[in-house]
Amino acid sequence: MKTIARLWLTAACIGLPVAASAQPAPSRAEPTVTSCTNKQTLNAVAQSLGVNIAVNRANAWVFGYDWAHVGFKSWASNLDRGWKWDANQFTTNMFVHPYHGSLYFNAARANCLNFWESVPIAFLGSWEWEYFGETFRPSLNDFYMTGFGGPILGEVLHRVSAAVLDEEADGAERIGRELAALVINPVGGLNRLVRGQWTRHGVNPPDRISDSYLFQAKIGARRVEEVEGQDGVASSPTLLLDISLGDVFGTPYREPLDVVHMLAQVSPDGGGLNLLRIVGRLYGKELTSGDGWQRHELLVNQRMDYVNNPVYHFGEQSLEVGVQSLWRTGPSGFHLSTRLAGDAVMLGAIEALAEPQEDRTIDWGPGVGAIAEISLERDGRTYLSWYNRVRYLRAVSGAPANHTLLFSGFDITIPLTSQLGVGAYLSGDHRYSHYTEKPDVDRAYVETRVYLTWTLGHRTPDPTR
Amino acid sequence: MRGDAIRCAVAIAASAILLTAGAVGLSGQQVPRNGFWLEGGTGTGTIRSAGSAAERSEVTVAYGRSLHLRVGGAVSSRVLLGVELFTLDSDDLALQQGDPVVDAQNGSVGPVVLWYVGGSGLFLKGGVGVARGTFSARSATGQVISAKRTGSALSFDVGFDIDVARWLALTANLGTYILAIGDVSVEDASVDDLVATVYEAGIGLTLR
Numbered sequence: 001m002k003t004i005a006r007l008w009l010t011a012a013c014i015g016l017p018v019a020a021s022a023q024p025a026p027s028r029a030e031p032t033v034t035s036c037t038n039k040q041t042l043n044a045v046a047q048s049l050g051v052n053i054a055v056n057r058a059n060a061w062v063f064g065y066d067w068a069h070v071g072f073k074s075w076a077s078n079l080d081r082g083w084k085w086d087a088n089q090f091t092t093n094m095f096v097h098p099y100h101g102s103l104y105f106n107a108a109r110a111n112c113l114n115f116w117e118s119v120p121i122a123f124l125g126s127w128e129w130e131y132f133g134e135t136f137r138p139s140l141n142d143f144y145m146t147g148f149g150g151p152i153l154g155e156v157l158h159r160v161s162a163a164v165l166d167e168e169a170d171g172a173e174r175i176g177r178e179l180a181a182l183v184i185n186p187v188g189g190l191n192r193l194v195r196g197q198w199t200r201h202g203v204n205p206p207d208r209i210s211d212s213y214l215f216q217a218k219i220g221a222r223r224v225e226e227v228e229g230q231d232g233v234a235s236s237p238t239l240l241l242d243i244s245l246g247d248v249f250g251t252p253y254r255e256p257l258d259v260v261h262m263l264a265q266v267s268p269d270g271g272g273l274n275l276l277r278i279v280g281r282l283y284g285k286e287l288t289s290g291d292g293w294q295r296h297e298l299l300v301n302q303r304m305d306y307v308n309n310p311v312y313h314f315g316e317q318s319l320e321v322g323v324q325s326l327w328r329t330g331p332s333g334f335h336l337s338t339r340l341a342g343d344a345v346m347l348g349a350i351e352a353l354a355e356p357q358e359d360r361t362i363d364w365g366p367g368v369g370a371i372a373e374i375s376l377e378r379d380g381r382t383y384l385s386w387y388n389r390v391r392y393l394r395a396v397s398g399a400p401a402n403h404t405l406l407f408s409g410f411d412i413t414i415p416l417t418s419q420l421g422v423g424a425y426l427s428g429d430h431r432y433s434h435y436t437e438k439p440d441v442d443r444a445y446v447e448t449r450v451y452l453t454w455t456l457g458h459r460t461p462d463p464t465r
Numbered sequence: 466m467r468g469d470a471i472r473c474a475v476a477i478a479a480s481a482i483l484l485t486a487g488a489v490g491l492s493g494q495q496v497p498r499n500g501f502w503l504e505g506g507t508g509t510g511t512i513r514s515a516g517s518a519a520e521r522s523e524v525t526v527a528y529g530r531s532l533h534l535r536v537g538g539a540v541s542s543r544v545l546l547g548v549e550l551f552t553l554d555s556d557d558l559a560l561q562q563g564d565p566v567v568d569a570q571n572g573s574v575g576p577v578v579l580w581y582v583g584g585s586g587l588f589l590k591g592g593v594g595v596a597r598g599t600f601s602a603r604s605a606t607g608q609v610i611s612a613k614r615t616g617s618a619l620s621f622d623v624g625f626d627i628d629v630a631r632w633l634a635l636t637a638n639l640g641t642y643i644l645a646i647g648d649v650s651v652e653d654a655s656v657d658d659l660v661a662t663v664y665e666a667g668i669g670l671t672l673r
Contacts, residue, residue, distance in 0.1 A: 077521055080521045080524055081515050081519055081520070081521055081524055082513055082515050082524070082660065082662040083515075083643055083645075083660040083662065084515070084517050084658065084660060085517065085645075085658055085660075116541075116544050116578070116580070117580070119578075119591075120580065120589060120591065123591065123621075140643065140645055140660055143619070143643075144617075144619070148593075346593050346617065347617055364645075365616070365617065365647075366595065366616065366617040394615065394616075395647070396614075396616035396617060396645045396646065396647035396658075397517075397645075397647065397658050398648075398657075398658065399648070400647065400648060
């Protein structure tokens with residue numbers, strides 16, 4: 001066992017030194033955030049392995065977890081038995097694993113692989129971890145969440161960290177920015193550190209900051225309750241971060257996730273990080289001329305949803321295909337934005353209410369869905385929005401079950417100054433679960449929020465104005 | 466223990482070779498398939514059945530005949546998108562150790578991405594989609610009883626195009642399909658939370 005540990009430790013040390021030795025100093029014309037020319041695929045593979053070794057050894061040596069003491073016996077057992085569904089906590093399954101996947105993905109991004117080239121590295125890292133990083137049998141839901149969630153979360157972190165960095169900054173500001181980027185994108189930050197880029201003066205990538213971006217912080221209170229239910233009411237302070245990079249109509253399609261929207265909610269004593277929703281454009285094609293009063297774009301989006309509030313849990317990795325439209329309303333600059341899309345849920349997760357035993361807390365399954373949204377916007381800022389989403393999940397873990405979910409919400413923001421405003425949000429979510437071997441479940445949930453908003457952003461001017 | 470070590474070493478070595486070949490090839494230039502392409506192939510494979518509570522000794526394996534059909538187009542110099550239909554038919558699968566065998570037809574349909582690695586024709590494939598499993602057994606009265614389940618599927622392949630003509634290639638594939646089917650019960654055979662793992666070796670023709 002000690003020999004294995006030494007081998008693992010040795011391998012863990014491979015990745016970053018290889019990066020240091022193999023990566024030449026960037027030329028002044030080379031660097032961009034989303035693409036660079038010196039692809040180091042072997043470095044990416046080595047670093048994803050290094051991530052796994054580091055995480056495994058930390059869990060074995062620092063935290064002393066038995067499951068981290070892997071070896072030939074556990075590896076052979078895992079190879080023999082293959083995949084199963086696991087019963088980990090919802091947060092571990094639906095947030096920690098996508099975050100873990102973002103580390104693999106950004107090992108590839110930090111070595112100049114593009115989005116599509118980095119996706120296999122996320123799956124590779126997850127496969128290594130599931131078979132060789134734990135004594136537990138490989139978990140198929142973890143593989144899905146890491147492999148699909150890692151790229152979308154990782155790309156957001158990659159782009160946000162790139163926006164934080166400033167190659168032209170010096171001194172304490174430079175170190176502060178590098179440290180902040182390290183926190184946001186650890187693998188990318190470590191690569192920069194090893195390559196000596198933390199102090200090297202250079203030229204900022206031209207795409208360092210998106211042409212259009214919007215950063216909105218909302219702080220206030222929220223209340224979530226189950227209607228006529230037994231789970232009661234939970235009220236708490238809340239902080240929402242709403243980040244948009246790119247704009248569907250202002251940013252012509254160039255590459256995957258050139259337009260991405262992320263919404264995260266943290267509520268102390270109210271579920272902690274209880275909401276993370278990322279929608280990123282994988283492909284887009286404008287269907288109109290671009291200068292009319294109506295504009296329509298065909299979109300293929302990747303979507304990640306994580307809802308873990310005190311009264312219900314839901315999550316998914318899905319693909320959306322639909323049309324987003326912009327409807328100009330007049331010379332004021334206000335316009336209506338609509339989105340109609342169908343969804344293929346690659347894997348969804350919802351509480352297994354019919355089987356609340358310790359060994360089954362989540363129903364996993366693929367599904368389909370649809371989404372209809374309308375919002376009133378101006379200069380990229382949303383004043384009113386209303387959404388409806390429906391999901392049908394077919395559980396393939398545990399007792400046969402079909403889940404139908406309807407999510408509806410309304411949001412209003414009233415500006416007070418150019419950056420400050422007040423807002424409110426009301427949503428009603430409904431769940432109907434049909435179990436073939438247990439009684440059906442029919443539940444509804446309501447969430448309300450009131451908050452102050454602070455907005456920072458820049459939008460590409462609307463050419464129709 | 467020694468057997469485990471050898472098995473692990475072989476598995477790791479095979480994975481390393483595949484991944485390294487792919488990784489090294491990622492710097493290549495040519496795409497063997499341009500524009501619309503169609504690939505059909507057949508082969509042989511194994512399906513492994515292990516329920517949620519299966520121990521190592523309870524895993525069952527059966528052999529079968531495989532068939533795949535892919536069609537798609539090229540979206541960049543090295544990346545292809547397409548749709549794949551895959552099936553593997555086996556007539557001697559025991560869902561769990563000790564169960565009577567059943568006829569099992571398992572497969573998947575869904576989008577796939579192919580990454581060409583280098584100009585040699587080597588490609589990696591990943592796919593996600595819908596899995597379908599049909600399990601049939603004959604009852605004591607001679608009646609055929611079937612259980613059909615739908616679930617989710619993931620697939621990973623490494624393949625190689627061998628040029629035959631400008632528009633035709635012979636294509637070899639090694640792949641794995643992870644088919645999450647769910648609970649299956651047919652006659653006296655049953656398994657909880659079936660996640661069938663299929664390993665397949667096949668050969669086919671590609672029109673491009």
